[in-house]
Structures are given as structure tokens and as C-alpha cells.
Amino acid sequence: MKITAIVDEVVPIRSEISNAYISFREMTASAVAIHTDVVRDGRPIVGYGFNSNGRYGQRGILRDRVIPRLMAAPPETLLDDTGQNFDAAKAWRVMMANEKPGGHGERSVAVGTIDMALWDLIAKIAGKPLYVLLAERYRRGDVNPKVEVYAAGGYYYPEKGINGLLEELRAYLDLGYTTVKIKIGGAPLADDVARIEAVLALLHGDQQLAVDANGRFDLDEAMAYRDALSAHPLKWYEEPCDPLDFEILARVADGSPVPIATGENLFSLPDARNLIRYGGMDPARDFIQVDPALSYGLVEYLRILAMLEANGWSRRRCVPHGGHQFALHIAAGLGIGGNESYPGVFQPFGGFADDVPVVNGRVGLPDAPGIGVERKANLWEVFRTL
Amino acid sequence: MKITAIVDEVVPIRSEISNAYISFREMTASAVAIHTDVVRDGRPIVGYGFNSNGRYGQRGILRDRVIPRLMAAPPETLLDDTGQNFDAAKAWRVMMANEKPGGHGERSVAVGTIDMALWDLIAKIAGKPLYVLLAERYRRGDVNPKVEVYAAGGYYYPEKGINGLLEELRAYLDLGYTTVKIKIGGAPLADDVARIEAVLALLHGDQQLAVDANGRFDLDEAMAYRDALSAHPLKWYEEPCDPLDFEILARVADGSPVPIATGENLFSLPDARNLIRYGGMDPARDFIQVDPALSYGLVEYLRILAMLEANGWSRRRCVPHGGHQFALHIAAGLGIGGNESYPGVFQPFGGFADDVPVVNGRVGLPDAPGIGVERKANLWEVFRTL
Numbered sequence: 001m002k003i004t005a006i007v008d009e010v011v012p013i014r015s016e017i018s019n020a021y022i023s024f025r026e027m028t029a030s031a032v033a034i035h036t037d038v039v040r041d042g043r044p045i046v047g048y049g050f051n052s053n054g055r056y057g058q059r060g061i062l063r064d065r066v067i068p069r070l071m072a073a074p075p076e077t078l079l080d081d082t083g084q085n086f087d088a089a090k091a092w093r094v095m096m097a098n099e100k101p102g103g104h105g106e107r108s109v110a111v112g113t114i115d116m117a118l119w120d121l122i123a124k125i126a127g128k129p130l131y132v133l134l135a136e137r138y139r140r141g142d143v144n145p146k147v148e149v150y151a152a153g154g155y156y157y158p159e160k161g162i163n164g165l166l167e168e169l170r171a172y173l174d175l176g177y178t179t180v181k182i183k184i185g186g187a188p189l190a191d192d193v194a195r196i197e198a199v200l201a202l203l204h205g206d207q208q209l210a211v212d213a214n215g216r217f218d219l220d221e222a223m224a225y226r227d228a229l230s231a232h233p234l235k236w237y238e239e240p241c242d243p244l245d246f247e248i249l250a251r252v253a254d255g256s257p258v259p260i261a262t263g264e265n266l267f268s269l270p271d272a273r274n275l276i277r278y279g280g281m282d283p284a285r286d287f288i289q290v291d292p293a294l295s296y297g298l299v300e301y302l303r304i305l306a307m308l309e310a311n312g313w314s315r316r317r318c319v320p321h322g323g324h325q326f327a328l329h330i331a332a333g334l335g336i337g338g339n340e341s342y343p344g345v346f347q348p349f350g351g352f353a354d355d356v357p358v359v360n361g362r363v364g365l366p367d368a369p370g371i372g373v374e375r376k377a378n379l380w381e382v383f384r385t386l
Numbered sequence: 387m388k389i390t391a392i393v394d395e396v397v398p399i400r401s402e403i404s405n406a407y408i409s410f411r412e413m414t415a416s417a418v419a420i421h422t423d424v425v426r427d428g429r430p431i432v433g434y435g436f437n438s439n440g441r442y443g444q445r446g447i448l449r450d451r452v453i454p455r456l457m458a459a460p461p462e463t464l465l466d467d468t469g470q471n472f473d474a475a476k477a478w479r480v481m482m483a484n485e486k487p488g489g490h491g492e493r494s495v496a497v498g499t500i501d502m503a504l505w506d507l508i509a510k511i512a513g514k515p516l517y518v519l520l521a522e523r524y525r526r527g528d529v530n531p532k533v534e535v536y537a538a539g540g541y542y543y544p545e546k547g548i549n550g551l552l553e554e555l556r557a558y559l560d561l562g563y564t565t566v567k568i569k570i571g572g573a574p575l576a577d578d579v580a581r582i583e584a585v586l587a588l589l590h591g592d593q594q595l596a597v598d599a600n601g602r603f604d605l606d607e608a609m610a611y612r613d614a615l616s617a618h619p620l621k622w623y624e625e626p627c628d629p630l631d632f633e634i635l636a637r638v639a640d641g642s643p644v645p646i647a648t649g650e651n652l653f654s655l656p657d658a659r660n661l662i663r664y665g666g667m668d669p670a671r672d673f674i675q676v677d678p679a680l681s682y683g684l685v686e687y688l689r690i691l692a693m694l695e696a697n698g699w700s701r702r703r704c705v706p707h708g709g710h711q712f713a714l715h716i717a718a719g720l721g722i723g724g725n726e727s728y729p730g731v732f733q734p735f736g737g738f739a740d741d742v743p744v745v746n747g748r749v750g751l752p753d754a755p756g757i758g759v760e761r762k763a764n765l766w767e768v769f770r771t772l
Contacts, residue, residue, distance in 0.1 A: 010450070022484040028450075054486055060446010061492065064396070064414070098408040100440055101601045102629035102651030103680075105489025106447065215487045243488035244656035247663060265488030270630035277633060278664060294489075 001083070002075035004044070005035040006067045006114070007386045010057035011050075015345045017155035020185030020216035029349055030057035030110070033386035034117045038125055047121025048373040048383045051113045052293045052322030053346040054264070058110035066095045066110045085125045088118045092299040104268035108296045115297020116326045116371070124370040130326075131365055134333030138302075146362040147331040148338035149352075150210065150235075151175070152323065153345065154182025154199070162198050169199055172343055178207050178361030179235055181340075184225065185213035193228050200232060206361075212238035215265060219248045229258050236261040236287055244271075250280030261287035264321035267295040269303045276311050283313045287337070291321035292330060301330065323350045325371050332365050339363075348378035387469070388461035390430070391421040392453045392500070393772045396443035397436075401731045403541035406571030406602035415735055416443035416496070419772035420503045424511055433507025434759040434769045437499045438679045438708030439732040440650070444496035452481045452496045471511045474504045478685040490654035494682045501683020502712045502757070510756040516712075517751055520719030524688075532748040533717040534724035535738075536596065536621075537561070538709065539731065540568025540585070548584050555585055558729055564593050564747030565621055567726075570611065571599040579614050586618060592747075598624035601651060605634045615644050622647040622673055630657075636666030647673035650707035653681040655689045662697050669699045673723070677707035678716060687716065709736045711757050718751050725749075734764035 009031050015024045034047040051058065070078070073094045080087040095111050123130040135143040151172035154165055169180050182199060184192040192211075199209050211234060217225060222240040229237050236259040241248035243265035253260045260281060266272050272290055275281065281288075288308065292301035305315050316337040320327040323342040331339045341358070342350035353366040353375035366372040374380050395417050401410045420433040437444065456464070459480045466473040481497050509516040521529040537558035540551055555566050568585060570578040578597075585595050597620060603611060608626040615623050622645040627634035629651035639646045646667060652658050658676050661667065667674075674694065678687035691701050702723040706713040709728040717725045727744070728736035739752040739761035752758040760766050 022486055024484075026484060055489065056451060058446065059450065060444065060448075062446075064445065065442060098410075098412060100408055100651060102657075103441065103491025103494070103653050104630075105494075106492035108489070108491075242656055244490075244654075244660060246660065265486060267489050268630075270628055271488075274630060274632065274660065274664075278660075 001079060002037055003034055003070060003078065004037050006032060006070060007035070008032040008059060008062050008067070009382075009386060010059050011382055013053055013346045013349055017157060017345060018186060019155060019183050019212070019214040021214045024053070027053055028057040029053065030059060030062060030113050031382050031386060032062065032113050032117050033383060034114070034121055036121065040124070045121060045124050047117040047119075047124065048371070048386070049113045049115070049117030049120060049326075050293070050324070050349055051109045052291055052324050052349065053342075054321075055106070055109050055294050058106060058113065061107055061110035062113070066114055069094050069097055070114070086118055086122050088115060088122060088297070089299050091115075091118055092297070102270075104271055108267035109294050112293045112295055112297040115299055116293055119298055119326070120370040120373065127369050129365055129367055129369060130329040130371050131333035134329065138334060142335065144332050144335055146364055147328055148361055149177065149328075149341040149358060149363050150179035150181055150338065150361070151177040152181040152212070152340050152342050154180070154195070155345070156183060156186040162195060165195060166198060166202055169202060173202070173207065175343055176358035176360065177341070177343070179210065180207075181210040181212055181238070183214065184211045185216040189224060189228060192225075196229070196232060208235040210235035210238060210261070213240050215239045215242050217241050219251060222248055222252045226252050226256055226258065230256070234258050238262060238289070239264070246274060246278035246280075250278065253280040253282065253286065259285045259287060261289055261319070263289040264291055266290055269300055269307060272304045273307050276308065276313070283317060286317065288313070288318045289321045289340075290318070291327065293322050293324055293326055298330060305334070325352055325373070325376070328352055328363065328365060329371055348376070348382055351376065387465060388423055389420055389456060389464065390423050392418060392456060393421070394418045394445060394448050394453070395768075395772060396445050397768055399439055399732050399735055403543060403731060404572060405541060405569050405598070405600040407600045410439070413439055414443040415439065416445060416448060416499050417768050417772060418448065418499050418503050419769060420500070420507055422507065426510070431507060431510050433503040433505075433510065434757070434772070435499045435501070435503030435506060435712075436679070436710070436735055437495045438677055438710050438735065439728075440707075441492070441495045441680055444492060444499065447493055447496035448499070452500055455480050455483055456500070472504055472508050474501060474508060474683070475685050477501075477504055478683070488656075490657055494653035495680050498679045498681055498683040501685055502679055505684055505712070506756040506759065513755050515751055515753055515755060516715040516757050517719035520715065524720060528721065530718050530721055532750055533714055534747055535563070535714075535727040535744060535749050536565035536567055536724065536747070537563040538567040538598070538726050538728050540566070540581070541731070542569060542572040548581060551581060552584055552588055555588060559588070559593065561729055562744035562746065563727070563729070565596065566593075567596040567598055567624070569600065570597045571602040575610060575614060578611075582615075582618060594621040596621035596624060596647070599626050601625045601628050603627050605637060608634055608638045612638055612642055612644065616642070620644050624648060624675070625650070632660060632664035632666075636664065639666040639668065639672065645671045645673060647675055647705070649675040650677055652676055655686055655693060658690045659693050662694065662699070669703060672703065674699070674704045675707045675726075676704070677713065679708050679710055679712055684716060691720070711738055711759070711762070714738055714749065714751060715757055734762070734768055737762060
């Protein structure tokens with residue numbers, strides 16, 4: 001049993017959108033396919049992975065370091081103890097050989113992309129959806145077949161204004177989402193408050209609004225927004241400040257009436273641990289958004305979950321960034337609190353299987369073995385030729 | 387005045403050496419050349435840069451993002467207010483456009499490599515050695531023409547033993563170095579103590595020994611080494627723990643009789659700031675080793691120096707990792723405390739101009755405009771065809 005080839009491609013996921021920090025006009029992602037000599041139904045099994053939006057494709061690190069190390073490893077060193085399947089943790093150590101500690105960015109994306117493809121492969125070889133495999137392996141089979149998802153949007157589309165924003169969010173609610181998220185910090189505070197109030201007027205019942213500053217604010221701005229947001233019943237206030245400025249974060253978090261959410265720009269266990277140690281986050285109120293696809297994959301994410309639980313955090317407080325099927329399986333199989341979703345943007349990577357609609361803010365998973373890349377037509381279009 | 391082309395190449399700097407964490411057998415670096423239409427003595431001026439050892443060449447990020455952004459920028463947006471030279475800070479903003487905050491690794495190396503080449507270019511256009519230009523611009527011309535350097539070596543060469551180690555260090559002392567550094571943590575504590583005692587027996591007068599654990603230890607190991615090291619008059623105890631584990635670091639630093647040194651695996655202002663906030667480092671005793679070539683270049687390093695000084699740290703406590711001429715110019719021109727040097731390893735990138743010997747632990751700088759890549763024959767061999 002061995003890997004016969006690993007193919008990668010860089011694919012545009014450009015969108016005509018901006019957050020408070022960057023434009024996504026040039027955004028790319030890496031798509032990888034791990035080919036094996038394991039045959040099912042007359043065809044060799046292939047595992048598929050990709051990185052989620054925000055951090056660009058990683059052709060260089062994949063081709064120069066990560067893929068050559070896997071291909072050079074003796075095949076048996078990548079297998080689990082039964083010899084009947086691959087072992088993602090062993091592959092992880094091979095990919096990270098001769099990599100120095102610290103500096104967790106980009107490399108974490110390259111490794112996360114391959115890790116996703118490995119888990120797709122492992123679940124396909126086991127003949128199970130990934131979430132079932134994860135639940136059996138780590139949770140005595142306890143699955144959460146309907147995962148809470150929220151619709152992230154509300155970007156600053158040029159020239160659309162508040163009416164365009166409301167039209168966009170109404171479409172998400174019509175799709176079955178009950179929690180929606182919009183960007184803040186890309187306009188003056190008063191304009192953002194007007195956006196927020198307009199959206200809140202659209203919501204009813206259990207529907208909720210979260211807001212996302214994308215790490216843009218200094219201390220004064222972050223506190224001014226906190227004060228303004230506190231008047232409203234928001235789901236959370238996301239990334240008020242630079243992702244590594246735990247001092248500002250702790251000031252904002254201290255006594256905040258609005259829950260705080262952050263972590264999408266922390267890409268390793270040591271970085272996530274620093275958030276918990278220094279960020280002043282409240283395990284009874286706040287949310288952790290580390291994205292396994294950008295953060296050395298599920299192998300590292302399992303370590304992050306263990307660290308969180310050792311520090312008194314429930315995994316229900318984890319709602320990963322990224323809006324991809326990989327995180328959806330992790331949520332369903334490992335009992336994570338929920339998942340992001342980007343209806344309509346970051347295509348074809350954003351979103352879930354075509355035949356599982358969102359109902360009452362929750363989404364199910366396909367029963368196909370693996371992650372289900374094949375069950376999302378526009379995504380499969382990228383992978384079928386890899 | 388404009389950039390006409392930016393060329394990059396990945397060059398092996400492999401060495402048959404290991405530290406406590408990685409082997410350097412497959413190590414690479416990126417070398418870049420920025421070509422311009424500025425003519426001096428009948429030839430267009432070219433700026434040269436490279437990344438220092440430990441973090442691999444960055445072909446992917448250079449070619450996919452950093453270089454295309456610079457080449458797409460209107461030429462005048464990269465010039466200073468006089469229009470007579472390039473502006474590294476403006477180029478920095480162009481290179482970092484549409485890059486999200488956080489995740490400081492790899493990207494920081496790609497940008498640092500180009501930043502080095504830009505400063506080489508800027509000094510050449512000004513017709514001055516870089517250190518003179520920096521001193522004039524930032525220190526009213528106050529230069530330190532002889533920079534303290536120390537010889538970093540003492541790796542775990544397979545099969546050489548203590549005699550091989552002593553032979554290596556004797557050669558450094560014969561070259562004129564007065565401070566030498568060896569690795570620890572790649573052998574049992576008792577063996578490392580034997581190595582340390584053997585080296586100390588070799589030293590006399592002002593000669594000093596530093597030791598480097600390369601981030602390998604957990605808390606118990608780090609403290610056990612601290613206890614063992616405290617019996618000896620060491621220059622410093624470097625990277626006792628994971629570069630982002632500020633809790634272990636603070637425990638080791640608290641009351642340590644041996645100075646602590648760290649920072650080579652922190653690659654940004656936010657990461658260096660967290661070290662100062664949480665690492666328990668003592669500005670009267672300890673050393674900061676952030677390497678500008680790996681950390682978004684001198685533009686970011688100037689921000690880091692400002693942050694350090696705002697927190698009560700003298701720039702004399704900075705002794706960058708990397709052993710390259712760029713950091714040597716920064717030390718001479720900005721009054722940094724010293725610089726690393728790797729006599730004999732990481733060639734051709736390690737080391738300084740051929741015609742400036744180390745005397746009494748200090749090294750001078752060539753009077754050629756720029757950084758002086760052309761004045762180190764084996765390094766120039768890499769760049770002359772770029």
C-alpha cells in the first residue's frame with residue numbers, strides 16, 4: 001500500500017470583495033490529489049485536499065519540501081500499525097522533518113492541505129464518511145449529523161450600499177441560515193452601526209448577527225466599536241485587533257457584554273495556546289475559530305482541542321473559519337460547535353455537498369466515503385482532472 | 387528610475403550538520419537580484435539579497451506574490467520623495483498588499499530577501515556602504531566601524547566527538563573570534579556538560595562561550611540545563627524552549643544567573659512584542675536575536691527596534707541570527723550590539739567580505755557601495771550570473 005503520486009494545482013478563488021484588511025481579487029488556493037495503489041471498485045483511491053481562503057495557494061512549499069519528503073519516505077513508514085491504512089500523524093512527522101519550530105504561516109497551509117487529502121484518503125480506504133471515522137476513532141461513535149453553520153458575508157462590495165447588503169443577507173436567510181455575519185471596520189463606525197441596525201431589523205425569532213473586524217483595529221477603535229456593539233444583541237464580535245496582539249484583545253474581552261471570537265489567523269498549537277494564555281478570552285462566552293485546513297491540518301487540530309480542554313474550554317466553543325467540508329466533518333465527528341459557510345463566495349472551495357441543504361441553520365453530511373469533494377459539482381470540476 | 391527585472395534562484399546551503407532540532411542536509415536559500423535602469427560607470431545598478439539559513443528558499447511566495455506585486459506597481463510609487471532613489475518602506479507596503487495579518491513565517495523570509503536587495507540597491511545608488519547610509523539616515527552619522535561578532539558552530543557532527551569539537555573551536559579562536567557558541571540539547575545533559583567544560587578549558591582571558599538549545603526543551607529539561615549551566619560563566623543560554631512558549635521561557639529567565647538569548651524564530655513585530663510582553667526577559671541581562679533577513683527585512687526591523695526601545699531595551703542587546711553582511715551593516719550603522727558569524731558553514735551565504743579579517747572578536751566593513759556581496763568571492767559567484 002503506497003502513495004503513487006501527489007499532484008497539486010493553484011486555483012483562483014478570486015472574489016470581487018474586500019474586508020477591512022485585504023481585497024480578495026487575486027486570492028488563490030492549492031488543490032492537491034494523493035494517488036495510491038489501493039484499488040476499490042476497479043479504480044485506485046485518490047484523496048483530495050485544498051486550503052481555505054485568505055492565505056493563497058502554496059505551490060512552492062508543497063513542491064520544494066512537503067511533497068518530496070512524503071514521496072521519499074519508505075511507504076511502510078506512512079502506514080498505521082495494521083498496515084491496512086495510512087496514518088496521518090506519521091505522515092505529519094515526515095512532512096515536518098527538518099522544519100524549525102516557530103514561524104507558523106504558509107508552511108502550515110501547505111501541510112494542512114496535504115493533511116486534508118490524507119484524511120479523505122484514510123476515510124475512503126475505510127469505506128466511511130470522514131465524520132463517521134472520526135467519531136468512531138475519537139468519540140466512541142458519537143456523531144452530530146446536523147452541524148450548526150452560519151453564513152459569512154456582508155463584505156464591502158463596491159457601490160452596493162445597505163440595500164445590496166440586505167439583499168445579500170435576505171438570500172442567506174432564504175437558504176435556511178439562521179445566523180449571518182457581516183464585515184465591520186471597512187467604513188466609519190457610524191456607517192457600520194447603520195449597517196448593523198439595518199440587518200438586525202431584518203432578523204426575527206432565533207436569527208442572529210455576528211460582526212467581523214478582520215484584525216484591523218487599534219485599542220481605541222476596538223474599544224469604541226465594543227461600546228457601540230454592546231447596545232445590540234450580537235452573536236459575536238470577531239477579530240477586533242491584530243491576531244497576535246493579545247494585550248488589546250484582553251482589554252476588549254475583559255467584561256465585554258458581546259461575545260468575542262478569534263483565531264482564524266493563528267496557525268499552530270503554540271499560537272493558539274498563547275491566545276488562551278494571554279488573550280483574556282472567556283470559555284463561557286467566547287469562540288475559537290482556528291481553521292484546521294490552514295493550521296497544519298487535523299493532526300495539529302487534535303492537539304489544539306486537547307490543549308483547549310486542558311484549559312477548561314469545551315470543544316463546543318470552536319467554530320472554525322474556512323467554510324469547507326473538511327471542517328464540517330470535524331464538527332460532525334468530533335463534536336465541534338459549528339462551522340463557517342460562505343454561500344456564493346470563494347467558489348468552488350466554499351460550501352458543502354450539493355445535495356445537503358441548510359435547514360434551520362444546520363447542515364447534514366453526505367454518506368459518501370471520505371470528505372465528499374465528489375459531491376459538490378463545481379469543486380469536483382477542479383479535482384476530477386488532478 | 388525603475389526596476390527592470392527581479393530574478394531569483396534557489397541555492398543549496400546544505401551542511402552535514404544537525405542541531406537539537408533539525409538536520410541541515412537539505413537546507414536552501416533564495417538569492418535575488420533587482421535590476422534597474424539606474425546607470426553608474428556605464429552599467430545598470432543591481433541590488434542583491436538572500437535569506438539566511440534555517441528557513442529554506444522562498445521561490446513560491448517570491449514568484450507568486452511578492453515579485454509580481456513590485457513589478458506591477460507604477461515605478462514612481464516605489465521612489466522616495468526626492469524621486470532620486472528607491473524607498474524600502476513604500477516597496478514593503480506594495481509587497482504586503484492583500485496579505486492578512488498574522489501567520490508570520492515564510493512570507494517574512496520572501497519579503498526580507500527582497501528588502502535586503504532593495505537596501506543594497508538604495509546604498510549603491512547613494513554611492514555609500516549601507517552602514518554609512520543607515521548611520522546618516524537614522525543615527526546622525528554615528529557609525530560603529532568594528533562590530534562584535536561571535537563564531538557559531540559546535541554542531542553535532544556525526545562521529546567527530548569532543549576532539550573534533552575542540553579542533554573546530556580552536557580554529558575559530560585562531561581566526562580572531564573571542565566568543566564562540568556550541569549546540570546543546572542534541573545529546574544527554576551529562577555529555578553536553580562535558581562538551582561545555584572541555585570548551586571552557588580551551589578559553590582564556592576575555593574569551594567566552596555561549597550555548598544554544600535550538601528550542602528543543604520542555605520545562606523540566608530547560609530548568610535542568612539552566613541549573614547545570616549556572617555553574618559556568620557562559621555568555622548566554624540560547625532558545626531553551628519552543629520560540630513561542632513564553633511561559634517556559636519566563637520560568638527559565640526568572641532569576642537565571644546565565645543570560646538568556648532568543649528571537650531567531652520570531653519573524654515579525656507582533657511576535658517580537660509578545661516575547662517582550664510575556665517572555666520574562668531582562669533588558670539588563672538578556673539578548674534579542676531576531677534576524678532581519680528572515681523577518682520582513684530592515685523595514686520591519688526598524689519597527690522592532692522602536693518597540694524594544696519603547697519597552698526599555700537598548701539596541702545594544704540585539705545580536706541578530708544569520709551571520710550575514712546585511713545584519714553586519716545594520717549593526718555598524720544602527721548601533722546594534724553585535725552579529726552572529728558561521729565560519730566555515732552555510733557557505734557561501736555565511737560570513738563577511740573576504741578582505742575584512744576578524745580581529746579581537748570584531749570585524750570591519752568594506753568601503754564598497756551597498757552591502758558588499760561583490761566583496762565575498764564565493765557569494766559573488768552565486769550572484770554574478772543572476
